[in-house]
Amino acid sequence: MVLAAVAVALLSSALLIENFARAHAERRAVEGLRQVAVDFRDALDRGMAQQFKEIRVLSQLEPFRRFDDPAAMRRALDQVQIGFDHFAWMGVTDADGRVLAAAGGLLDGVNVSKRPWWQGAQKGPFVGDVHAAVMLEKLLPRQSDPWRFVDFAVPLLDSSGQRRGVFGAHLSWSWARQIKSELIDATMAAHQADALVLGQDGTVILGPSALEGRKLAEGMGEPGMALRQHAVDGEDYFGVSVQSTGYGAYPGLGWTVLVRQPVSVALADYYLLRHQIVLSAALLLALAVPMCWWLARRMSRPLNQLTEALARRHHLGSGEQLPQVGGYREAAVLSHALSELTRRQAEQDQWLAQLNASLELRVEDRTVELQAAMIKQEASERRLRTIADNLPVLISYIDAEQRLRFLNATFRTWMGTEPEAALGRTMKDIFGVVIYEQRLPAVKGALAGVRQRFETRSEANGVQRDLLTEYIPDVQADGTVAGFYTLATDITAFKQVERELDQLSRIDALTGLPNRRQFDQRLAEALARSRRSGLQMALMFLDIDHFKQINDNLGHAAGDMVLKVFAERVCSCVRETDLVCRLAGDEFVLILEGLNQTEEATVVAQKVLDAVSAPLSLAGTDVALSTSIGVACARGDGDSDAALLDRADDALYAAKAAGRGGWRMAE
Structure with a gap:
């Protein structure tokens, strides 16, 4: 067990150290590559921004705005190219794309209106991506690598803002190779690393000659890649890529700088440390084996003696005295404790024998008592069950x-x-x-x-x-x-009974309509539904015109009959979802819900007027019925229920003041 513990501790420590060392080595490698990639990216962006700025400044020179003197333009271009030899071609075109003048006379008179750089300049200053030479390949001096350019173009405008032509230049891509050589190639060579510049489509536009013009494997040049191992030609690499972001007025062309280093080189120190860790762990384990064997023998010898003595006994308290063993303090203490325990066990056996005899008598007495208690409990349970069941x-x-x-x-x-x-x-x-x-x-x-x-x-x-x-x-x-x-x-x-009483308290006994109590509840609910749905609702306040005269002339029995007929006629004019209530006396209210327009309420009001005014005969006497109606509409997000009822009441009084037998809409 000690050997296993030592082995686990060594292996755990070795694994922890190994993992930490690998993570630290990978982090250092990636951070170093990232710094190189960022420096290279920034140098490219600043360099391109400087070239772009130079072209924009040159396009503002006076000789390049005198379209009537192409010879003067050519002389100026030749002089400029002497100081800007990294531009393989510089020239000025007219508004139709024909080259008026160019440094060295290259492409003079050629129409370049189909070229991307000339078309891009029609919208403003233009920077084109790296591309191979088309028309200049045959005119420029031969070199070991194919000619490749970055196009710059600036529109030339006159004083009125009209486009007169385009100032264009082709930057030789050897400029970027020179920056790479001066800035990072020496450092990269010392660490067996290399740097690549990838175009927007993943094609290598700057790097080892064997890779230029090729596309890398999927995801290898993905912008923002921080740490990734990938195999190239059978070798694993750490790669860090950063994307070009432009600089100043130069917007950037979406290039990606990829710096990579073989894993075997980046982690060389880690591999050496891992080898040392393995050797150290093996040595420590070799030393632990004899030490653990000696310790096990020393601890087990006295315990084996005690075990053999105990194995010869049928009971701890029987047999001869246990041997006294030593060797180390714990074994001696254990031997003494077992001897003392043997003596006490013998005394305990004798006392238990005496106690067992007395317990048998007590068990017999307790059994009789338990039987009597169980009979009593069963009788009590029967009584409780009889009571509960009935x-x-x-x-x-x-x-x-x-x-x-x-x-x-x-x-x-x-x-x-x-x-x-x-x-x-x-x-x-x-x-x-x-x-x-x-x-x-x-x-x-x-x-x-x-x-x-x-x-x-x-x-x-x-x-x-x-x-x-x-x-x-x-x-x-x-x-x-x-x-x-x-x-x-x-x-x-x-x-x-409670429900029946509640129902009676909510219904008018004479007409069978909901009473004032139910109306108050239903009005609040209708307003809440109107708020949720956004639809309008209307409240109509009605009473019977000259109802007091009907009661005085024909009696209260006839007045009750008029109230019933009035209620039936109003109910016949509304939907089942609408609510008609009797508040008191000849006062009635009508709640209309789900209205899209206010005019829907006025249509119902007119139907009620027409239905109520139908002829009515009571005990051989013709009774002329009419009603006055006050209408108040709400969408649910304005008035309270009390305010809405007050507005309908005011409209009712307005209808009465206008001569009765009509309706009025509350403002």
Whole structure:
């Protein structure tokens, strides 16, 4: 075990050190490559920005704006090219793309309007990506590498802003190769690394001659790549790529600078350290083997002596005295403790024999007492069961796992199931998922030690019952809750009377319409629905014109009949979803919901006027009926219910003031 512990410790330490060393070496390699890539990228961007700036400055010189003197332009271009020898070609074209003058007379008179650099200059200053020479290949001196250029073009404008021509230049790509050679090639060679410049399509535009013009493998030149191993020609590389971002007025061409270094070179120090770690771990393990063997022998010899002595005994307290062993302090202490334990065990055996004889007598007496107590308990349980089974209340006990452990006979009457069939099953199994989820908060509260009381309505065995249920926690002496008792009382008759009384309190006895109490509730609900839907609603306030005269002339019985007829005629003019209420006396209200336009309410108001004015005969007497209506509309986000009713009431008084028998819309 000690050897295993030493081996685990050595291997764990070696792995941790090895992982840390590798991560550190990789991080240093990547950071070094990243710094080189950033420096190279910035040098390219600043250099391109400088060339772009030079071309823009040259295009502003006076000789290049005198289109009437091409010879003067050519002389100026020849002089400029002497100081800017990195430009392989410089020239000026007219507005149609024909070369008016060029340094060295190259391409004079040639139409270059189809060239990308000339077309790009029609929109403003232009910088083109690296490309091979087309027309200049045959005119320029031969060199070991093919000619490649970066195009610059600046439109030439006259004083009125009209385009007169284009100043163009082809920057030799050997300029970039010179920057790479001066800036990073020496450093790269010392570390066996190389740097590449990739175009937008992933093609190598600057790098080792064997790779120029080729596309790298998918993802190898992906911008932003921080650390990635990839195989090129059978060798793994660390690669860091950064994307060109431009500099100043130069917008950048989307180039990517990729700096890579072979993994074997970047991690050379790490490989050497790993070899040293392996050798050190092997040496330490070799030293630990004899040390652990000696330690095991020293510890096991006295323990083996004690083990052999104990193996010859059938019982710890029997046999000869145990041998005294030494060798080291712990073994001597253990030997002394075992000898003392043997002596005490012998004394304990003798005392247990005496105690066993007396216990047999006490067990016989206790058995008689337990039998008498069980008979008494059974009688008590029978009495409690008889009482519980004859109560008109469903009584049960549910344990902490929500399983039914007791049910009285009322369960059979209400549920149509024998109590014995439900015992041991969970509440979810007995009552179903829906009822269980409804009662789950109360169940959790009872199991938390809080008494619960609630009313429910449920259907079982084909009968619907309103129940008043109480959950009484079964709290133990230590404060834990072992379960809870349930008492469910049938209050169906009481709730039915309560519902009937509530219904009577909301209905007008004469007309059968909702009364003022129900109207107040329904108006608030209608306003809330209007707010949610965004549709309008209307409230109409109606009363019967000259109703007092009808009561005075024909009597209150005729007045009641008029109220009934009036209510029926108003109800016939509205939808089933609309609400007609009688507030008091001859005052009625009408709630219309889901209106798209205010005119819909006025149409209903006119229908009510026409329906109410139909002929009516009571006891042989013709009664002329008419009504006045006040209409108030709301979208639900303005008035309260009281304010809306007040506006409808004001509109009603306006209708009466206008001569009765009509309607008015509240402002």
